[in-house]
Amino acid sequence: MGVQVPLYQAKAEFFRMLGHPVRIRVLELLADGPTPVRELLAAIEVEPSNLSQQLAVLRRSGIVTAARDGSTVVYALAGGDVAELMRAARRILTEMLAGREELLAELREAEASSAMPR
Amino acid sequence: MGVQVPLYQAKAEFFRMLGHPVRIRVLELLADGPTPVRELLAAIEVEPSNLSQQLAVLRRSGIVTAARDGSTVVYALAGGDVAELMRAARRILTEMLAGREELLAELREAEASSAMPR
């Protein structure tokens, strides 16, 4: 029953895999259904080789699959509730950013009513 | 009012912030309620200065707050349904890890213990 490959390690790797703007956009596009690379390239501003590198990361992690169809390659989500994950993340993100805006507003008020900073 | 930092950038930063085993463990411990650093240190095998560095990352991102109470510092989730995010992630991980028995077993244990009162 020993822990051989730590669970926290696996979770962290999963989140790290999501931690790139191009990879996020790809996953959101794939959430609407299987998509050829050509379309991903048209939708995301990125060099083809860079997109391929990011697709390779997603493939290696197992969250997407690739299938060749003639001369194009079509990517799809390997399964799972990716959309649900994104929704949960967006909810937390919204709260986090809202809190930050409030702090910024408070900071501006405090500066206006006290001595000038450096 | 809205800052024009691309949304995908913000999402990627959010996930990258989660992409570290120590930070994951901290968030899961905090999901059970506010916790002093001393307890985090006892539960996670890590050097104090390393834990502090990871706590600083979480603080900077805004997902946790720190409050001094005497000589100890107590951390808490800043809000948001972190537990729900973790649940969605676990569901996807389960599918991705299908076939890797050890990790699946650990995921099931984690599910069981999170459903139990302490």
Next chain:
DNA sequence: GGTACACTTGCACAGTTCTTCAATTGCGAT
């Protein structure tokens, strides 16, 4: 004051990830 403890910060170095370029593979058409 001084010592002890809890926690944090600065810093240097090791390790990892990102980006880009050039080279390559696979496929369809000529």
Next chain:
DNA sequence: ATCGCAATTGAAGAACTGTGCAAGTGTACC
């Protein structure tokens, strides 16, 4: 066979992240 297009791979350097140590801040207690 060769051309052109779609997509991938390999490799190198830049950029970023993680770690541990030493030094720092803040609090309590004598």
